[in-house]
Amino acid sequence: GENVEQHPSTLSVQEGDSAVIKCTYSDSASNYFPWYKQELGKGPQLIIDIRSNVGEKKDQRIAVTLNKTAKHFSLHITETQPEDSAVYFCAARGGSQGNLIFGKGTKLSVKP
Amino acid sequence: EAQVTQNPRYLITVTGKKLTVTCSQNMNHEYMSWYRQDPGLGLRQIYYSMNVEVTDKGDVPEGYKVSRKEKRNFPLILESPSPNQTSLYFCASSSYSPGETQYFGPGTRLLVL
Numbered sequence: 001g002e003n004v005e006q007h008p009s010t011l012s013v014q015e016g017d018s019a020v021i022k023c024t025y026s027d028s029a030s031n032y033f034p035w036y037k038q039e040l041g042k043g044p045q046l047i048i049d050i051r052s053n054v055g056e057k058k059d060q061r062i063a064v065t066l067n068k069t070a071k072h073f074s075l076h077i078t079e080t081q082p083e084d085s086a087v088y089f090c091a092a093r094g095g096s097q098g099n100l101i102f103g104k105g106t107k108l109s110v111k112p
Numbered sequence: 113e114a115q116v117t118q119n120p121r122y123l124i125t126v127t128g129k130k131l132t133v134t135c136s137q138n139m140n141h142e143y144m145s146w147y148r149q150d151p152g153l154g155l156r157q158i159y160y161s162m163n164v165e166v167t168d169k170g171d172v173p174e175g176y177k178v179s180r181k182e183k184r185n186f187p188l189i190l191e192s193p194s195p196n197q198t199s200l201y202f203c204a205s206s207s208y209s210p211g212e213t214q215y216f217g218p219g220t221r222l223l224v225l
Contacts, residue, residue: 006154009152034213034214036216041218041219042218042219043116043202043204043216043217043218043219044155044202044216045216046213046214046215049213089154089155099145099157099160099170100157100214102147102154102155102156103154104152104153104154105154105155
């Protein structure tokens with residue numbers, strides 16, 4: 001089945017810097033890769049996603065890139081702000097079963 | 113407002129005392145799922161349901177039961193809770209297929225003594 005590895009587990013940046021979180025997946029048939037943000041005391045919320053027929057997608061300060069050959073995808077946050085501090089999860093949809101498989105999460109801290 | 117609700121939000125119980133965590137969504141979603149979140153382990157799927165009366169095991173189903181008698185509700189049942197089921201539980205729903213955007217509930221924090 002699908003396996004998703006996420007790095008780093010913790011990330012601390014200064015306000016205004018960029019943050020990058022990377023994930024790798026194992027199932028070459030996976031075709032959907034969402035990113036979720038979980039704020040303290042809340043459930044995860046989708047912030048951006050990408051499908052396997054696209055290499056990059058942007059939404060304001062957030063971008064996701066996908067390298068199907070290498071089976072990895074990354075979340076890029078530019079001009080980070082304190083409100084970006086949260087736990088971020090990547091996920092991949094396994095090709096055969098179809099359920100989302102999540103990475104273990106990255107705790108991002110943005111220091112003012 | 114489109115949302116997934118869970119009750120209770122916090123629960124302390126003792127080993128072996130049956131409990132149910134309710135989940136309800138108002139978006140007419142076919143797909144619903146339960147996850148548990150543990151430090152360092154991320155989100156792991158317990159059970160999921162593709163539609164009414166259709167349920168299936170996820171990655172960590174041992175010790176849990178679910179039912180899907182109505183489209184909007186997907187309760188999680190712990191028949192005989194044990195301390196290793198102490199965790200943060202999330203219900204989620206999506207339309208059509210599990211690969212579409214999943215909407216998560218606010219979570220239920222469970223402590224089993």
